[in-house]
Amino acid sequence: MLREMTLGQYYQVESRLHRLDPRVKLMGTLVFIISLFVSQKAVCYAVATVFLICMIKLSKVPFGYMVRGMRAIVMIMMITVVFNLFLSPGEALVTFWAFTITKEGLRNAVFTAIRLTYLILGSSLMTLTTTPNDLTDGMEKGLGFLKIFKLPVHEIAMMMSIALRFIPILLEETDKIMKAQQARGADFESGGLIRRARAMVPLLVPLFVSAFRRANDLALAMEARCYHGGEGRTKMKPLKYKAWDVRAYVILFCYLALVVLTAIVSPV
């Protein structure tokens, strides 16, 4: 059941997007996010929608699989939508009891919902098509210029990659411990808030113990293989741009230009 959480996990399939250089995908996600905030005009969102649909098609990740990962954030989405809906000042549309829905509120709510959805779909498209290793490699290389400001880019990337690597392992572990406790009659699903919080103890204690054990093992294993940080370290597979990466950059640039242009030109 926990393994059903697809948000932020890698989806193994052969596609053009999967094969792109991670730096391109990082940049692409950034560009896509920027494009969502360029303007509030409907046409811009239409362009973004077409772009997103094309990318999802290209990635060959089943749409249903992506949407399932979204369930985790439905709550956050509802809250923002409700706040926008009721708390935006402006021209009143409907009034009941103490609440007023304004025209601006409705507009804000709809656009916020779209923005949030696209934001998450866009960034999960990146994690779905890029292995955690590639992702951190891409970050390390792409942000390498920050080293001149004495930022430990390699170490940060390494920490990130370890953290990402551990997510599925810890999820699996959680699943296992949960089952082991359920086999002893533990109940994680029913009861009020306090009962449920208490029911987490038999899950969390073993989970922390195992996380620390794993962290310790990993630290030992890394030291035993003489890991000493990023200084003078070479890569087994250094990142290199290929023809398609360049084309992708061009497409990204065109996309952003198109969004900006429509934002300026279009009246709505």
Added chain:
Amino acid sequence: MSIILDHINYIYSKGTSEEIKALDDICLEIKNGDFIGLIGHTGSGKSTLVQHLDGLLRATSGHIYYDGEDIYDDGYDMRALRGKVGLVFQYPEHQLFEEDVFKDVCFGPKNMGMSDKDAELAAYSALRSVKLPDDLFFVSPFELSGGQKRRAAIAGVLAMKPEVLVLDEPTAGLDPEGRDEILGLVRELHDKEGITVVLVSHSMEDVADYAGHIIVMDKGRVLMDGTPKEIFSHIEELEEIGLAAPRVTYIMHELHRRGFNVDTSVTTVKEAVDSVIGALWNA
């Protein structure tokens, strides 16, 4: 007590590109008082199968009947089932969490709705039957040795007074002595208290020595099902799927090949000794 598995299929990560068919049309019957050994190569689906027995995994298709009742029926009391089918996971010591061993063992019976007193009584007798020294009852479970932790964890399941005890590789990572102790304990529970046992194992010796009935799994399917003698007479087929017969069986085959009139269907050291003595006597 009886468990019937009727055409059970199970698929992991259903609906994604990583679908794995872990169980393929399993039909089995576990009868009261059985001591079943479940063997199979790594990844053959043993752990997946045993998690179905107490309803932790729900079959993709098929039915499981416990005492004639379908456990997938609406309103079936899963928690009561988990009390009756005591499942000890691989590396059960990873589930310990309480401040002291005794409290941890009480966790199961309390979940089963026993009163504090009954739960403590059950915990006490469970800890006694796994032969954990008394002075360890009230120390933190994290201070025990590996073998002691394992026993405490097994006690945690036994304290629920299950009718069937399912152990998933209870001897993994233990030294030979720890292995014999745990398996001896399981045998004692089976022989003296009449608990039905399902023992998952990688070791042919373990199952040959202890089980009265063996189920061989391969790639999610039940390949063979019979007594140790029947199973281990198919040495070639077992080797094909990455398993083997107990070592004494090989020795007996070799002796036979060299002209000794010994019984090659032997599966335990004890039987082998008898057969060899008999052969020497007659020679």
